[in-house]
Amino acid sequence: MLLSPLAERNWEDVCSVLEEVLENQSHRELFALELGSGTGQHVTRFAQKIPFDVKWQPSDIKDECHESIKAYIAATKAKTVMQPVHLDASESWEKWAGIARNSCDIIIAINLLQYSSFKTAEGVFSGAGQILRQNGLLMLYGAYAINGIITPSSNEDLDAELxxxxxxxxxxxxxxxxxxxxxxxxxxxxxxEMEEYNKCLIFRKF
Structure with missing residues (x-):
């Protein structure tokens, strides 16, 4: 079981945003896909905390992450979290673990694009455009540049480090x-606007 101190710090704030954006759909069962689930801390915490009927599908490209996600599912007895699937978001949506077109209510990616090539960003949006239902949401969390400008200096340092x-x-x-x-x-x-100069970006399929 892997542990990310960053995930422990930010999961509650991200969860609050998730609750807010999903609230008007809480009358029905929702299907959520997490891209780049990493340790599995986020998805299992969300499953425990969010009171709505949401089925969660974690995914990652690393085998060690799959093992960690499985361990968190077992430890938390999270019945609404499915077993992790291998998913490379840079690939075309047809290779996204058999997830059907127009089947997702929300796709979430936390600090994924910062640790990825531009091809992955293109893949995330291309895939989301296919597998989200109409009015479905893509939620991205992390630090970003705006019109080529990065602020504050701590984010400049992060960008250089990456x-x-x-x-x-x-x-x-x-x-x-x-x-x-x-x-x-x-x-x-x-x-x-989120803690530590991060942002949640909410995109809706029209």
Missing amino acids: QNMNAEWGLPDIDVLRQLAYGNGMRMERMI
């Missing part, structure tokens, strides 16, 4: 993501 780890990584630009969304049948509905 690019030192991998030249294709770094803080995505919200304006670029907005264009990707529109090209895939979604529009950015809200940008919510």
Whole structure:
């Protein structure tokens, strides 16, 4: 079982946003896909805390993450969390673990695009445009640039650190993501300021 101190710090704030954006759909069963579930801390916490009827599908590309997610599911006895699937968001949606078109109510990705190439960002929006239902939501959490500008200095340092780890990584630009969304049948509905200079971006499929 892996432990992410960052996930322990931010899960509650992210969960509050999730509750708020899903509240008007809480009268029916919802299907949620998490991209890049990592340790499994977020998805199992969400399943425990959110009072709505949500079936959660965690996913990741790493085998060690799958084992950790399974351990968290077992430890928390989270009956609404499905077993993790292998999913590479940079691939076309047809390879997204057999998830059907128009089947998801919400897709969530926490600190995924910052640790990914632009091809993954393109894949996330392309895939979301296919597998989200009409009015379905894509929710992204993390630190971002806005129109090429990164603030404050701590986020500049984070961007430099990420690019030192991998030249294709770094803080995505919200304006670029907005264009990707529109090209895939979604529009950015809200940008919510979060702790530690992070943001939640909410995109809706139209």
